[in-house]
């Protein structure tokens with residue numbers, strides 16, 4: 079990976095919710111760089127501040143200390159260069175599948191025939207082109223999450239942020255979605271940051287996995303991995319589980335558990 | 342389309358049976374017993390009176406004139422209420438400072454029975470349509486306004502955040518996300534307002550009017566014409582149902598996603 083200016087840079091970022099006796103320190107002095115084309119996965123115990131970290135990068139929240147920059151500029155609020163996929167798809171029920179996907183380009187003033195072309199392209203990528211005129215409430219949970227993904231992709235953002243995007247899906251759908259997300263990331267040369275609870279998901283998707291400590295969240299370990307590239311090359315698109323994979327997995331589980339049992 | 346709306350055949354039968362029994366009991370009661378027809382006219386008499394009113398009108402005014410007088414008042418009042426209450430309600434929901442100005446006034450007059458200030462309106466505006474439309478307007482305003490405030494406050498934060506991350510400007514957020522997200526609640530408010538205004542309309546016409554379906558009933562009572570009163574009451578009931586049904590139909594068309602997100 080080339081070391082140009084990072085896409086995202088967090089410098090000593092802390093986040094303190096509330097004030098005085100009721101204050102909750104969610105993040106404590108986080109330093110983090112995200113390079114272009116990375117697939118960063120974030121693991122950590124519940125309540126450790128993963129979502130808070132994502133919200134700061136998305137621009138939904140300002141850190142109480144430190145600063146977060148995007149392409150060298152301080153993040154002041156949400157914008158379309160950083161697309162967000164939520165845990166439950168926040169599709170607009172008053173718009174059809176196609177219009178949901180075209181929402182971003184439309185509010186950005188893209189011409190109508192260009193929008194049609196973009197929506198078709200990304201609906202095709204997620205395999206839902208034939209359902210483009212359906213109402214979103216007639217889709218299954220997995221299909222909705224795919225549409226939510228296509229809606230973000232249609233803007234061709236610099237970066238995609240995902241907060242447990244597959245958390246609400248069943249195991250089989252999850253596997254298919256993981257493959258889809260990996261393929262799309264590779265094909266569209268995106269940069270992704272994804273929060274997950276699932277160690278296998280993180281190992282099989284991420285080019286880098288960071289593990290966070292329980293509240294207040296800090297980064298306790300970083301792994302650079304290439305399982306996701308291996309999976310891309312294999313016919314069945316699954317990660318080959320080798321000795322080293324299991325070791326890392328155990329290592330991560332130990333880290334999270336040790337951290338939880340402490341105190 | 343909607344699970345709630347599609348009644349199964351058995352339930353439809355039950356509803357029809359209920360009405361059939363009501364009418365049969367009414368028939369038996371008025372034809373067999375010693376009931377004075379002055380107090381409770383028989384179904385046949387009411388039907389004849391109805392046909393008579395359809396042909397000859399009542400009080401030198403045709404039935405259609407009575408109905409249209411009533412509905413023109415209702416239509417103006419509810420339309421005016423809709424086009425003023427929706428923006429004010431949405432603004433109140435959106436800007437807390439705006440709400441601080443408008444809300445207390447609405448909350449103050451809302452629980453007052455409309456007829457209580459009707460006397461004042463008549464004093465100021467006379468007994469013509471002006472005072473009636475104003476009265477109905479006030480009756481219809483509050484439910485729509487309140488529905489709008491509540492609707493804005495219940496718009497999912499994730500809808501708003503996701504739209505901003507897709508590039509929506511403040512204006513887009515309002516017109517393309519908040520407004521449509523509020524539509525189902527606004528419609529519910531409109532239906533409530535319509536019902537409330539309709540009830541008030543009849544009361545208003547009963548107090549001071551020379552035409553209208555409410556006036557017909559109250560005028561008939563002065564001459565003990567219980568058959569006319571029955572005709573009027575049944576017409577009011579049925580038109581009320583038709584009106585709400587029409588709105589419901591419109592609602593299913595315009596806010597087809599209601600209850601599905």
Ligand SMILES: Nc1ncnc2c1ncn2[C@@H]1O[C@H](COP(=O)(O)OP(=O)(O)OP(=O)(O)O)[C@@H](O)[C@H]1O
Pocket residue numbers: 095096102103104122123124125126127128129130131293
């Ligand atoms: N808006 C808020 N106001 C106050 N405290 C908050 C707020 N949001 C989060 N917190 C607190 O900050 C801490 C971190 O929350 P966060 O949602 O970032 O955790 P998380 O790692 O995403 O957890 P999970 O894995 O359960 O989603 C928690 O203790 C939470 O209670």
Ligand SMILES: [Mg+2]
Pocket residue numbers: 128129130241
């Ligand atoms: Mg979270």
